[in-house]
Amino acid sequence: MSLVASLLIALVALVAVGPAMAQQGVSETEIVLGCSNSFSGPLAYTGEQATRYGVDLYFKALNDAGGINGRKVRTVYYDDGYKPQEAVANTRKLVEQDKIFAVIAPQGTAPVAATLEYLEENKVPLLFPFQGSPITRGKKYVFSGMTLYDRQSKMMVDYLVGQRKFKTFAVLYQDDDYGKAFLTAYEKDLARHNLKIAAAEPVKRGVTDVSAQIAKLRAASPQVTFLVLTPGPGAQALKERQKIGWTDTVMVSSGPLTDEKYLGLAGDAAEGVEGLSLWPDPLTSDLPGVKAYRAAMQKYFDKNEPNRYSLSGYVAAMLFGEGAKRAGRTLTRETLIGALENVKGFDSGILPPLTIGADHETQKQGFWVRVEQGRFKQLTDWLKSD
Amino acid sequence: MSLRRVWPLVALAALAVWPWVAPRYFVFLASLVLVNVVVAIGLNLLSGYTNQLSFGHAGFLAVGAYVAALTTIHAPAVPVVVTLLIAGAFTAAVGLAFGVPCLRLGGLYLSMATLAFGFVITEAILNLDTLTKGADGLRVPAARLGGWPLSSDTTRYYLTAVVAVLLVAAAVNLVRTRPGRAFLALRESEIAAQASGIPVALYKTAAFGVSAFYTGVAGGLFAFVVGFLSPDAFDVFLSVDFVVMIIVGGLGSVPGSIIGAAVVTVLYDWLAAFQNYRPLIFGTILIACMLFMPGGIVRALEPLSRRT
Numbered sequence: 049m050s051l052v053a054s055l056l057i058a059l060v061a062l063v064a065v066g067p068a069m070a071q072q073g074v075s076e077t078e079i080v081l082g083c084s085n086s087f088s089g090p091l092a093y094t095g096e097q098a099t100r101y102g103v104d105l106y107f108k109a110l111n112d113a114g115g116i117n118g119r120k121v122r123t124v125y126y127d128d129g130y131k132p133q134e135a136v137a138n139t140r141k142l143v144e145q146d147k148i149f150a151v152i153a154p155q156g157t158a159p160v161a162a163t164l165e166y167l168e169e170n171k172v173p174l175l176f177p178f179q180g181s182p183i184t185r186g187k188k189y190v191f192s193g194m195t196l197y198d199r200q201s202k203m204m205v206d207y208l209v210g211q212r213k214f215k216t217f218a219v220l221y222q223d224d225d226y227g228k229a230f231l232t233a234y235e236k237d238l239a240r241h242n243l244k245i246a247a248a249e250p251v252k253r254g255v256t257d258v259s260a261q262i263a264k265l266r267a268a269s270p271q272v273t274f275l276v277l278t279p280g281p282g283a284q285a286l287k288e289r290q291k292i293g294w295t296d297t298v299m300v301s302s303g304p305l306t307d308e309k310y311l312g313l314a315g316d317a318a319e320g321v322e323g324l325s326l327w328p329d330p331l332t333s334d335l336p337g338v339k340a341y342r343a344a345m346q347k348y349f350d351k352n353e354p355n356r357y358s359l360s361g362y363v364a365a366m367l368f369g370e371g372a373k374r375a376g377r378t379l380t381r382e383t384l385i386g387a388l389e390n391v392k393g394f395d396s397g398i399l400p401p402l403t404i405g406a407d408h409e410t411q412k413q414g415f416w417v418r419v420e421q422g423r424f425k426q427l428t429d430w431l432k433s434d
Numbered sequence: 435m436s437l438r439r440v441w442p443l444v445a446l447a448a449l450a451v452w453p454w455v456a457p458r459y460f461v462f463l464a465s466l467v468l469v470n471v472v473v474a475i476g477l478n479l480l481s482g483y484t485n486q487l488s489f490g491h492a493g494f495l496a497v498g499a500y501v502a503a504l505t506t507i508h509a510p511a512v513p514v515v516v517t518l519l520i521a522g523a524f525t526a527a528v529g530l531a532f533g534v535p536c537l538r539l540g541g542l543y544l545s546m547a548t549l550a551f552g553f554v555i556t557e558a559i560l561n562l563d564t565l566t567k568g569a570d571g572l573r574v575p576a577a578r579l580g581g582w583p584l585s586s587d588t589t590r591y592y593l594t595a596v597v598a599v600l601l602v603a604a605a606v607n608l609v610r611t612r613p614g615r616a617f618l619a620l621r622e623s624e625i626a627a628q629a630s631g632i633p634v635a636l637y638k639t640a641a642f643g644v645s646a647f648y649t650g651v652a653g654g655l656f657a658f659v660v661g662f663l664s665p666d667a668f669d670v671f672l673s674v675d676f677v678v679m680i681i682v683g684g685l686g687s688v689p690g691s692i693i694g695a696a697v698v699t700v701l702y703d704w705l706a707a708f709q710n711y712r713p714l715i716f717g718t719i720l721i722a723c724m725l726f727m728p729g730g731i732v733r734a735l736e737p738l739s740r741r742t
Contacts (some may be wrong), residue, residue: 088713116487126706133667137466140707144459156649158571162662165573223563225570244658253569 054208067084071380073149078380079116081250082146082407083154084163085366089129094311096356097156098178099125101155101345101352102361106369109344116372117379121365124148129158143172150175150381153193153364157181159223164190169196173381176364176410178357179303181229184408189381191388191404192318193364195326195426197226199323200303201233201321203414206323207431208272209241209299216246218270218297220261220285223250230276230302246270251281262288269296276302284431290317298322303414307356311422318422324414324431325424326396330354332365332423337397359398366396367410449595450557450645453588461462461587465659467699468591468598469652474679474691475605476614476648481677482686483609483617484641486536489673490548493555494646497670498525500559500566503574505661514593516659520645521654529646533639550671559665564600571664574657584658594655599646605688608644616639621686675702682723693731 071078081103086095114119124146126138135154146277150173153386154160160177168175168187170369176193177184180200184192187197187351200209208214219234227250235245247268249261260282265273275282282305289299301310301323311318328335330342341362345354352358367388372379374387389408412433417424453461457705473495481487500519505512512520536547559566566572576585577593584590608614616637618625629635657663675698683694701719727734 122709127712131669132662132664133656136660136662137462137703140459140462141703141706144457144462158569158664161573162660162664163570165661224568241722254560349632 071149072147074119074379077119078135079119079121080124080146080148081121081152081368082126082142082148083148083151084128084135084142084159085153085155086127086130086159087125087127089131091130091155095127095176097355097357098153098155098361098364099123099374101246101349102358103365104361105341105344105348105358106362106365107347110365110369116369117377119379123152130156130159131381132162136162139163139166143167143170148172149379150368152176152368153178153361155179160184170429171381173384175368181225183225183370187408188384189422191408191410193360195303195414195433197229197302198233198236198407199409199412199416200324200326201237202433203302203431204274204302205234205237205241206239207244207416207428209238211428214271214298215243216268217243217272217274218247218249218259218265218272219245219274219276220249220251220265220267221274222281223252226304227251227276234274245257251277251288253278256281258282259287259288262292262294264295265299266292268279271297272300273297274302275305276301277305279305279307279310279313282310283315283317286317286321297302300324306417306424311424316422318419321419322427323417324416325423325426326411326414327356327359329426330356330359330422335397335398337353342386365398366398367391367394367402370394437701439596443690445639448686449599452595453591458587462592462659463700463703465587465591465594465655467542467596467696469655469659470676470679470699471496471692472598472601472652472655473649473676474695475602475688476652477676478680478686478688478691479605479608479617479648480641482680482684482690483614483621484638485621486638486641487523487545487677488542488548488645489545489670489677490555491645491649492552492670492672493548493552493650494525494529495653495656495672496555496559496663496665497528497646498522498650499668500653501525501650502654503572503657503737506575506577506657507678510575511577512578514579514614517577518597520653522651525650526647527652529713530639530643531595532646533642536642537635537638547711550672552668556668557667559668560719566663567667569665571662574620574661574663575656581608590659592660597651597655601651602688602692605648605691609688613637618686631663639659678720680730681721682730684732687730687732690712690730690732 085099086092104123111120128134128138152175154294155178157179160179161183168189171189174190177193177195180194180197182196185192195406219231219232249264249266251258257342282285299321303324303326305323328338371384371388375383388404389406393403393405395401402410404410413430416428416431418427452464477491498521501524502517505520532551536544539547562566576583586591616632619632624634679694679698680691682695684690705715
């Protein structure tokens with residue numbers, strides 16, 4: 049009994065000490081990255097596409113071409129099902145057990161928020177999360193991914209007021225961080241043009257019937273109605289509008305909502321809807337980077353249809369590759385942060401030239417689209433948010 | 435000394451040295467195991483002893499977690515022991531308030547009511563967003579003991595371990611007392627228990643209160659160990675996980691609750707890499723358990739311990 053116990057303790061102690069390493073997650077031949085993401089639950093499709101078919105797609109191509117400064121990239125993922133407490137446990141497991149170098153492309157405001165403090169405290173880089181709430185600002189080890197919501201709002205309002213000359217606005221928003229972040233940003237940006245929101249109606253998360261809210265918004269007869277929702281309720285709002293024949297308003301969807309799933313759910317009720325798109329059309333764009341992305345998808349996962357979630361993960365991996373390449377052979381967390389902060393005018397072939405700098409924000413732009421015959425048609429060039 | 439007396443001492447010694455010998459992640463994992471041990475014992479007192487199966491214990495856990503978190507946020511000077519007692523007492527009050535109307539329900543109907551209770555709690559958290567921050571989630575500040583913040587993994591582990599040991603000892607003693615025997619009598623036959631002079635309504639409600647108290651305290655510990663709360667964490671699957679723990683470990687047994695909580699928590703962690711297959715593997719294990727050891731691990735081990 050006591051022999052077994054002491055052996056067990058000795059074994060555990062051995063594991064605890066482990067071999068001393070120069071930089072956790074970086075060896076002579078390998079860089080280990082990972083994240084906790086949704087592989088089950090409401091955002092399982094998004095999570096799976098962004099990681100297995102996005103981040104991994106880029107790294108597969110990169111590893112086959114020789115890797116980064118002689119090192120191949122390996123990824124580890126765990127499922128949190130969009131639950132913050134699982135994201136905490138998974139992230140700790142990645143950092144403390146799998147000894148990853150950095151977290152790349154996790155998803156969702158709540159799961160990311162739950163791990164922010166832990167990662168910052170332990171000096172583990174959190175790179176390009178798939179969420180746009182400004183909670184990631186002002187952290188030394190965190191780089192944002194998606195264009196942050198207040199920047200999206202600025203581009204949307206400036207375009208609609210400046211170029212389209214609209215004057216009355218209403219908002220249908222999800223009653224959480226995501227919705228409220230947009231609502232306050234819209235209020236602020238409209239105030240710059242001496243305008244106010246005519247009506248704003250909240251939708252609780254998980255609610256699918258939005259008929260009461262749509263009726264109230266219609267009573268305010270706005271020229272533009274912003275939708276800050278998730279695909280399900282977003283599509284429901286469009287169908288409800290079609291049902292009651294409310295035609296004299298332009299429905300405008302926020303950046304994260306402007307995706308193919310929302311279009312699919314809304315069917316012909318989506319016709320004429322406008323919005324801000326953060327990524328070029330993954331299926332039809334002629335940009336060289338998007339073509340390379342489609343070619344890689346064809347080569348490695350020929351059964352998987354290109355989509356903007358996998359494209360976003362692909363871009364995240366590309367940005368990491370660029371930072372790690374610039375950091376050189378002596379890749380540490382500190383040199384990576386320094387290298388990423390010095391990225392200027394990086395041409396991904398997918399997004400407009402990226403300059404990161406001390407604000408740690410990668411994407412800052414978007415462009416205007418309108419739904420025509422079930423697809424997003426680009427109406428403007430990339431809009432600016434600076 | 436007999437084996438029965440040696441085991442608790444070995445367990446205590448192992449608990450005490452664990453943070454000094456285990457890697458950091460396993461200290462965190464052990465804290466989670468201990469939180470689940472407390473929940474499993476609480477649930478077992480209700481389901482295993484008085485035969486009232488609850489599928490709503492994630493709701494009680496949420497109540498305790500949010501009460502503890504909000505107490506720490508709004509009254510940071512309150513020592514953690516008091517915070518946990520407040521969380522336990524508040525949850526017990528909720529449990530009693532819920533237990534009384536449920537007295538009329540039995541079997542499947544009671545399970546349905548507890549299932550609904552779980553949904554009511556997550557909806558309440560979502561809708562009380564001025565207090566709970568709704569779906570965005572609530573960051574939990576470090577617990578304080580005197581002027582000393584419990585901000586490291588090791589201190590949080592010891593807090594959880596001490597509370598868990600006290601509650602395990604309390605449960606072991608409770609089941610040997612008159613109320614404990616009354617609980618068991620209720621499980622075997624309500625009518626027989628009543629005929630023997632046991633006030634059925636009182637004890638059934640009390641079981642709800644005690645069970646909720648345990649789960650509420652565990653909720654408080656959960657809040658401090660994880661450091662972030664959101665209603666997504668407390669869904670019906672978590673309630674089912676708790677039921678799995680006591681079934682796998684052994685219904686109506688304190689050691690069974692401990693073993694069940696440990697096995698399920700560690701297994702859950704191991705299977706994190708299998709993602710989509712996790713529910714499948716979990717379900718298979720549960721079916722195998724019910725087929726081949728219906729009394730749980732504890733009953734399956736009984737012949738072994740008798741031999742030694």
